[in-house]
Amino acid sequence: MPEEFKPKILIFSTNFISDLAIDLTGLLHRHYPVTTSIIRIPCSSMIRPDIILYAFQCGFDGVFVAADGTDCPFLKDCSDRTAKRIAEAMELLKKHGIEPERLKMSAICSVCVEPFLKHIHDLYEKVKKLGPIKRKPE
Amino acid sequence: MAKRIGVYVCHCGGNISDTVDVEKVVEAIKNYPGVVVAKHFMFMCADAGQKMIEEDIKKYNLDGVVVASCSPKLHEMTFRNCVARAGLNPYLFYHVNIREDVSWAHSDNPEEATKKAIRHVKAGIEYVRHAKPLEKIKVKTIPSVLIIGGGIAGIRAALDLSRMGVNVFLVEKSPFLGGRTAQIWKVFPTGETGKEIVRRLIEELKKRDNIAVYTNAEIESFSGFLGNFTVKIKVYPRYIVKKHPRITEAIKKCPIEVPNEFDYGLTKRKAIYIPYEGAYPDLPVIDMKHCNKCGECVKILGDAVDFNQQPQTITLNVGAVIVATGFDAYEPKEGEFGYKKFQNVITLPQFERILDISNNEEKIMFNGKEVKSIAFIYCVGSRQIPTGPEKVNEYCSRYCCSVTTHLNAELFKKFKDLTIYNIYRDIRTYGKYETYYEEAGRKGAVFIRYDPNDPPQVCAEGDKLLVTVRDLLTNREEIEIPVDLVVLVTGMVARENKKLEDILKLPIGRDGFYQEIHPKLRPVETNIAGILIAGTCQGPRNIQETLASASAAAAKAASIVLRETIELEPLVAFVDPSKCNLSKLCMKECPVNAIQEKEYEGLGVKAWVNEALCIGCGACVAVCPTEAIQLKTLSTDQIRAMIKAMAEEI
Numbered sequence: 001m002p003e004e005f006k007p008k009i010l011i012f013s014t015n016f017i018s019d020l021a022i023d024l025t026g027l028l029h030r031h032y033p034v035t036t037s038i039i040r041i042p043c044s045s046m047i048r049p050d051i052i053l054y055a056f057q058c059g060f061d062g063v064f065v066a067a068d069g070t071d072c073p074f075l076k077d078c079s080d081r082t083a084k085r086i087a088e089a090m091e092l093l094k095k096h097g098i099e100p101e102r103l104k105m106s107a108i109c110s111v112c113v114e115p116f117l118k119h120i121h122d123l124y125e126k127v128k129k130l131g132p133i134k135r136k137p138e
Numbered sequence: 139m140a141k142r143i144g145v146y147v148c149h150c151g152g153n154i155s156d157t158v159d160v161e162k163v164v165e166a167i168k169n170y171p172g173v174v175v176a177k178h179f180m181f182m183c184a185d186a187g188q189k190m191i192e193e194d195i196k197k198y199n200l201d202g203v204v205v206a207s208c209s210p211k212l213h214e215m216t217f218r219n220c221v222a223r224a225g226l227n228p229y230l231f232y233h234v235n236i237r238e239d240v241s242w243a244h245s246d247n248p249e250e251a252t253k254k255a256i257r258h259v260k261a262g263i264e265y266v267r268h269a270k271p272l273e274k275i276k277v278k279t280i281p282s283v284l285i286i287g288g289g290i291a292g293i294r295a296a297l298d299l300s301r302m303g304v305n306v307f308l309v310e311k312s313p314f315l316g317g318r319t320a321q322i323w324k325v326f327p328t329g330e331t332g333k334e335i336v337r338r339l340i341e342e343l344k345k346r347d348n349i350a351v352y353t354n355a356e357i358e359s360f361s362g363f364l365g366n367f368t369v370k371i372k373v374y375p376r377y378i379v380k381k382h383p384r385i386t387e388a389i390k391k392c393p394i395e396v397p398n399e400f401d402y403g404l405t406k407r408k409a410i411y412i413p414y415e416g417a418y419p420d421l422p423v424i425d426m427k428h429c430n431k432c433g434e435c436v437k438i439l440g441d442a443v444d445f446n447q448q449p450q451t452i453t454l455n456v457g458a459v460i461v462a463t464g465f466d467a468y469e470p471k472e473g474e475f476g477y478k479k480f481q482n483v484i485t486l487p488q489f490e491r492i493l494d495i496s497n498n499e500e501k502i503m504f505n506g507k508e509v510k511s512i513a514f515i516y517c518v519g520s521r522q523i524p525t526g527p528e529k530v531n532e533y534c535s536r537y538c539c540s541v542t543t544h545l546n547a548e549l550f551k552k553f554k555d556l557t558i559y560n561i562y563r564d565i566r567t568y569g570k571y572e573t574y575y576e577e578a579g580r581k582g583a584v585f586i587r588y589d590p591n592d593p594p595q596v597c598a599e600g601d602k603l604l605v606t607v608r609d610l611l612t613n614r615e616e617i618e619i620p621v622d623l624v625v626l627v628t629g630m631v632a633r634e635n636k637k638l639e640d641i642l643k644l645p646i647g648r649d650g651f652y653q654e655i656h657p658k659l660r661p662v663e664t665n666i667a668g669i670l671i672a673g674t675c676q677g678p679r680n681i682q683e684t685l686a687s688a689s690a691a692a693a694k695a696a697s698i699v700l701r702e703t704i705e706l707e708p709l710v711a712f713v714d715p716s717k718c719n720l721s722k723l724c725m726k727e728c729p730v731n732a733i734q735e736k737e738y739e740g741l742g743v744k745a746w747v748n749e750a751l752c753i754g755c756g757a758c759v760a761v762c763p764t765e766a767i768q769l770k771t772l773s774t775d776q777i778r779a780m781i782k783a784m785a786e787e788i
Binding site: 028039078111 | 209
């Protein structure tokens with residue numbers, strides 16, 4: 001029997017907002033898929049679409065952007081800006097034959113433990129259904 | 139580029155190493171490119187751990203350090219400083235979180251958690267490999283502090299800050315200062331009334347000229363950073379605009395009567411009221427929810443009453459904020475130990491009010507009858523045992539055993555021929571409060587221990603109450619106790635304050651109280667830099683502990699605002715002019731117009747970041763077509779290297 005597919009998910013968290021929620025999730029000993037990796041960034045608006053593509057090219061099966069949302073300490077319109085970057089990234093993924101559903105962005109406030117758990121589980125299940133990315137041999 | 143990197147993996151005394159195989163982590167990365175030394179240690183944050191890192195930096199001539207331990211919110215600064223002490227630039231360091239993000243989140247899967255830890259550590263090494271030395275940025279601080287909550291914690295903190303020369307804005311939601319302490323009959327260990335404690339604090343407050351008090355006020359909005367916050371508050375009208383000698387007469391004339399919240403509904407108050415004599419500010423308030431504007435008070439007070447008074451919005455600039463919003467008393471459910479089913483079942487806070495109101499009487503009177511026997515039932519609303527998915531208060535409220543045993547002694551002192559039964563689960567009169575327990579017993583109080591799985595039953599018998607309890611101290615013998623009054627020793631619960639929590643984004647712990655950043659090491663700080671917590675909003679505690687935490691929060695706030703400048707992380711963008719093709723996309727994207735054009739010698743006109751204006755969001759980074767603009771603390775090269783390292787199979 002082939003080994004069960006366990007998607008590798010890259011999470012971008014933000015130093016002042018969403019990373020606090022992810023910290024709190026751990027503090028409360030709440031579990032989520034262990035095949036996740038987390039990179040902290042100052043603000044979700046800084047994510048370059050090509051970086052997201054790069055993550056998939058490196059071997060990640062899904063990317064979750066835990067955005068600042070309306071709590072962003074930097075930008076009032078952080079959600080709009082980040083959403084724009086994500087939309088661009090989705091176009092880029094399509095061009096490279098990667099399903100855009102593998103990328104998810106959602107605002108996670110600093111105490112949003114439940115929303116974080118829900119989103120990460122949902123994305124994990126969705127990517128699991130999609131299966132591994134059909135990568136062309138280089 | 140760092141070529142000599144040291145990696146340090148912390149056990150956190152088992153918090154990490156019980157799940158993550160730290161030896162395996164060290165084994166996996168010790169031959170990773172650039173790593174010259176890799177170690178694991180029981181407590182990396184302890185002196186010995188830090189010393190080890192410092193010595194290694196010198197011994198191995200390290201040019202980069204990675205520490206894998208708890209959340210960076212806890213110890214990133216600790217290790218940055220440690221690295222700096224050894225002479226290494228503190229930004230050639232990366233803090234990897236393998237506790238909250240790994241061992242605690244994945245305690246269900248140690249093998250995979252270890253792999254995740256290795257991935258995170260590798261990414262940390264990649265960060266450091268591409269890190270550059272940086273200097274901190276200095277910003278001016280505002281020497282004022284906002285205190286939210288005008289109970290004893292808020293007032294204590296205000297006084298401490300005021301004495302240190304810090305301007306204070308004290309904002310209280312209700313129309314009067316003093317909070318719950320003023321409701322207490324007698325406080326331990328001094329036997330003073332709660333009002334006396336409040337009065338003495340207020341007397342001091344009146345003498346200070348650098349404390350601005352806003353009662354009937356709420357926080358409307360909040361923005362900014364440590365050292366420089368902007369807060370909008372809304373001050374609601376009092377409708378009484380000045381003092382008047384016939385205030386008491388006007389209050390008497392008011393025809394509206396509503397339950398008095400200060401006495402937990404045991405008495406009535408008027409629509410125009412002062413909760414108790416000596417309350418501050420010394421000016422009544424009109425409760426517009428109930429006032430029918432009949433004009434009776436206007437006939438007496440004239441232009442001291444102004445029904446047209448409007449709410450006012452005030453903008454405050456402060457360097458730090460102390461939240462001291464207090465607690466709510468646990469309200470028993472209907473029928474819980476007969477509460478609300480029988481009139482003479484009351485809560486401890488209500489009993490305190492009865493004793494305070496009838497302080498001059500020689501008997502305890504309740505509903506026109508003398509009370510000669512009392513049963514206290516302990517742990518009501520505290521240490522609840524979960525029976526289903528519904529959240530219960532599993533914590534101990536901490537103050538109630540001491541208060542009630544002290545109350546036993548005070549009651550015996552004042553009233554003759556009183557019989558007191560203490561029906562308890564465990565007596566937790568910790569520290570020196572143990573003497574109250576001894577004293578209560580010595581004076582004749584009866585102690586009966588109940589099993590929480592078989593709690594006492596309260597039913598009526600004539601005009602008395604009958605408490606039936608199986609006493610654990612006499613082999614579960616069933617005892618029936620007829621009493622005049624049952625007092626439920628209710629605990630503290632987190633106060634309903636959703637609006638404030640949403641505005642400030644306060645971190646909330648498992649029990650609903652506000653959460654400190656570290657219970658031992660940083661007990662009054664929150665994970666929002668510049669927001670401190672004090673008193674019972676953080677968890678149940680007595681007056682002494684409340685005031686101690688208030689003074690601690692005041693000292694912490696002063697340590698922020700009394701420095702003329704504070705150093706901030708060099709979280710700003712910069713331009714590599716050799717890569718810039720002047721697309722100007724960054725300038726359009728920048729929310730604060732921090733990017734301008736500048737002539738670079740030999741390179742022509744390129745983009746340039748004004749560091750004083752840059753807020754470090756990185757929005758510009760996302761749009762640059764040539765990756766010429768980067769954040770100093772996190773370049774796209776660093777992110778790519780981290781991604782690549784994390785994606786590798788282990």
